[in-house]
Amino acid sequence: MVLRAEHIHKSFGKKKVLEDLSLEVHPATICGIVGENGSGKSTLLKILVGEWKPSKGRVEMKGQMGYCPQQISLYSQLTVQEHFRYFGAAYRMPPDALKDRQEHLLDYFNFGKYRSERVAHLSGGTAQKLNLSLALLHDPDLLILDEPYSGFDWDTYTRFWDYLGQLKKSSCSVLVVSHFITEKSIFDRIYTLENGRLQ
Ligand SMILES: Nc1ncnc2c1ncn2[C@@H]1O[C@H](COP(=O)(O)OP(=O)(O)OP(=O)(O)O)[C@@H](O)[C@H]1O
Ligand SMILES: [Mg+2]
Structure with missing residues (x-):
């Protein structure tokens, strides 16, 4: 495995967002996570990459990770x-x-x-x-992407999916949050985040 999350809980005050969520990502696989707005997808990814601590549970990762957050995080004054x-x-x-x-x-x-x-x-x-x-x-070795393409034109959008296919062939694993999973055939597994857990 390249990523393992076990019994993750995350609450904001009284609001429970993730409840006993577990997930394993294997080498050279592409996993998708879908779920309605506010279901906790970005919260889960921030916990997986170590940006936030879970209220309970643990995350284990092997190798190097690349993360593309939903909110673009760049420096406006740099080229x-x-x-x-x-x-x-x-x-x-x-x-x-x-x-x-x-x-x-x-x-x-x-x-x-x-x-x-x-x-x-x-x-x-x-x-x-x-x-x-x-x-x-x-x-x-592992790429974690939070809706990385909502502003892409069509050509870039198709290139993006082709790139993920190439990465998989070169043994990289990908975990991608997406609202529109049009390229279903590329995925090894698609999870739905609902009621704090992956179904
Ligand atoms: N820093 C925070 N403080 C309090 N509540 C938060 C915080 N961040 C997220 N939440 C709440 O956690 C829930 C899940 O938010 P999250 O951003 O993970 O959803 P999402 O599934 O990524 O939604 P979207 O599809 O809109 O990107 C929401 O109810 C949100 O209001
Ligand atoms: Mg989100």
């Missing part, structure tokens, strides 16, 4: 290229490997022409491409 440099340093990537990955992602998601643009001046969809590319930059 696209500066983001790659900053995240590459945080992932401790050698300069040549960083440059290769950066060029590949800029090309694959077709936003190379914005490399010198500050994030404050990017369109919503382009900022989302950068948000996703930063999660993919270091070739993680």
